[in-house]
Amino acid sequence: MTPITHVEGRRLALSNLDTILYPATGFTKGEVLHYYASMAPVLLPQLRDRPLSFLRYPDGAEGETFFAKNVPPGTPDWVRVATVPRSARDTTSARQVVVDDLPSLMWAANLVTEFHTPQWRAEDPGEADRLVLDLDPGAPAGIAECCEVALLLRERLAADGLTAWVKTSGSKGLHLLVPLTGAPSRAVTAYAKELALAATREAPELVVHRMAKRLRAGKVFVDFSQNSASKTTATPYTLRARPHPTVSAPLTWEEVATRGEGPLPGLRIEASEALARVERHGDLLAPLSDGRAAAPLPGS
Numbered sequence: 001m002t003p004i005t006h007v008e009g010r011r012l013a014l015s016n017l018d019t020i021l022y023p024a025t026g027f028t029k030g031e032v033l034h035y036y037a038s039m040a041p042v043l044l045p046q047l048r049d050r051p052l053s054f055l056r057y058p059d060g061a062e063g064e065t066f067f068a069k070n071v072p073p074g075t076p077d078w079v080r081v082a083t084v085p086r087s088a089r090d091t092t093s094a095r096q097v098v099v100d101d102l103p104s105l106m107w108a109a110n111l112v113t114e115f116h117t118p119q120w121r122a123e124d125p126g127e128a129d130r131l132v133l134d135l136d137p138g139a140p141a142g143i144a145e146c147c148e149v150a151l152l153l154r155e156r157l158a159a160d161g162l163t164a165w166v167k168t169s170g171s172k173g174l175h176l177l178v179p180l181t182g183a184p185s186r187a188v189t190a191y192a193k194e195l196a197l198a199a200t201r202e203a204p205e206l207v208v209h210r211m212a213k214r215l216r217a218g219k220v221f222v223d224f225s226q227n228s229a230s231k232t233t234a235t236p237y238t239l240r241a242r243p244h245p246t247v248s249a250p251l252t253w254e255e256v257a258t259r260g261e262g263p264l265p266g267l268r269i270e271a272s273e274a275l276a277r278v279e280r281h282g283d284l285l286a287p288l289s290d291g292r293a294a295a296p297l298p299g300s
Helices: 029-047 102-109 143-159 185-202 253-257 271-281 286-290
Strands: 004-007 010-013 020-022 053-056 066-068 081-085 093-097 113-117 127-137 165-168 174-184 220-223
Touching (some): 029 286, 185 220
Antiparallel strands (some): 053 066
């Protein structure tokens, strides 16, 4: 029998709680749900008002994954749904879930999914309120090289009056996040591309701005394309479908400066450590959501 629970007055059926989703560690679906319930105070501000894309892994992190943007069948009528353009080129409408509250979060978490969101909000599609740079190392480069590039980009952003926050990708690299007062996604993408090009010119032995794998060995790919209105990025605090229950978790710049050789080896953060860090530090990404640090895009 599927357990029934009530979350803030909403009735939820939470299924298969003993299923092991991360075989390498024995981390179960019940533990996944506990993680999201505990992380809700810091995760919900990152999800709120943003159309949600699902990277689902219902058979576990080692099973099949699939990406979905459309509203899943059986979505409760109390879950918010937004109508947004499919893309900049396709002006037809799509309907996507927006997770604004704890019941919606727990319903979505029960689907067993990573959370991915765009850099814009549902009420203003294509008007970005943040910039993202995804740093992806090509072997034998790793987290140390990502840290070098992150520090370089932080300086360039600061010179343009922008403040960057940093988080792990939950996989191999890092994400830089910059709050903006609002700018068209096309303009943000163009600016982010210029940053990637400038970093490539400054450190050609370390940085590449083109996606071709043949160019990326031993370098860090600065992916600026996730600023496109049609693209999404792993939401801060989401679990990832990796062998271990790693989290796309915020870091301090002091931790980045250790190049992964300090008290947090490899800058890899799993669910239990992510929860402990929130207990110790609070929400390191709060300024991304409350507008305190937002600045205009240079040239806008």
